[in-house]
Amino acid sequence: MSQRRKFLKQGAAAMMSMPFISFDPKKDWSIEPLKTKAPKDEAYWNMVRKQFPLKEGQTYFNNGTMGPTPGYVLDKMFDHMMHWNVEAATVDYKNGSGPELLTGYFPYEELRTKLGKIINCDFKEISLTQNATFGMNYVGMGLNLKGGDELLNTNQEHGGGFGAWQLLAKRKGCVYKQATMPEPANDPQEVVDAIFKEVTPKTKVIAIPHIVSGFGTVMPVREICTEAKKRGIFTVLDGAQCVGQIPVDVKEIGCDAYYSSLHKWLLAPSGSGLLYINKDVVGDIWTTIASYNWDNQDDHGFRLMQNGTGNAGLMAGYDAAVDFFNTIGHDVWLNRVKELGQYLRDGLKEMKHVTFYSPTNEEMVAGITTYSVAGMSGPELQKYLWEKERLQPRSVGSKMMRHSVHIYNSKEEIDKALELVSGLG
Helix, strand or coil, X not given: CHHHHHHHHHHHHHHCCHHHCCCCCCCCCCCHHHHCCXXXXXXXXXXXXXXXXXXXXXXXXXXXXXXXXXXXXXXXXXXXXXXXXXXXXXXXXXXXXXXXXXXCCCCCHHHHHHHHHHHCXXXXXXXXXXXXXXXXXXHHHHCCCCCCCEEEEECCXXXXXXXXXXXXXXXXXXXXXXXXXXXXXXXXXXXXXXXXXXXXXXXXXXXXXXXXXXXXXXXXXXXXXXHHHHCCCEEEEECCCCECCECXXXXXXXXXXXXXXXXXXXXXXXXXXXXXXXXXXHHHCCCCCCCCCCCCCCCHHHHHCCCCCCCXXXXXXXXXXXXXXXXXXXXXXXXXXXXXXXXXXXXXXXXXXXXXXXXXXXXXXXXXXXXXXXXXXXHHHXXXXXXXXXXXXXXXXXXXXXXXXXXXXXXXXXXXXXXXXXXXX
16 A cells, blocks of 8 residues: 555656645655644644645635645545546446445445534535535525515625525525625624514525625524524525634524535535535425435435535545544634634734724634725735735725634734734824
């Protein structure tokens, strides 16, 4: 096995093109050092940083769009793809390991069980999807909706959070509505009131973000789902920004459905998503993409993830990303994201020329901070931070900056950003 691995990596190193040159396939990307029981001090997080093939001298602050994939995960994907291409002719599909060539037909019970432990549900309530948008559409297209049914979003949705509901309104004659959220949101009750101000006896679905993508607002979803259940309203949560950024306990939240993109805060390869549908309601959800198991009534999660052949190497990376997360540890990981986010906000709060669009109530925010600087547009600020110190957050609209921090970032990198923003006052 070690000789095969060495051969594949040496051969691949010669074939790798310039965009991938920062990833060293010959490096030992083992996660064993991360299993240390030592206190999680800055030395530990410096060790974590070395797990990412990010360029030195540059700082990535845009995790809310796409998380960089750890070297351990890339390594697992790379090995899988190389092995099954080199050994293609030696595979006996019927009597050997042929199914590892494919995805889209198999239940992946082990991976789904790991994910179930992260979000607190049975693996049969989880479907593996490509991303959050797929999850939203599987739910929306699977519901039995009719003309006149009201579908409620907010005015702060990502496109992957509103598209299916707008389509259903046009296709089936449903009524599409948006609740207007406070900006910034610092009082959970104001958010709850804004939602239910738009609810009527005709409201059939409340589909809202758990974290608002643009502002990083952590919504009071448990309170909203509790009240919705009393009224017989189906609840769908857009958790694209959540798994890996904040604790997600779908049973405590009490939602009917929850979807997420794990290429963001769980740092899985792009194409790694999940969909949860509560076992008490999933039987009423029609299959959207049908294959062999389209009517599997024993494992509804498997039924809803029948989507044909995909990238089997990606699934190897998806599984490895979950192992990477679990190695560092659920609470350790999430606490670090929160610690760095608050460190950035504490610094920005000292600056009178900074305006917050994210909550300043720390109970309603985590790793995303959205703000503006007086006299400078968002794109101008993004360009300024990059040209001065090679810092790369993301501008939002014409005036705002969305600044995402994660476990691969350091307080020193945040200090550089704070120093530059401070100098603009």
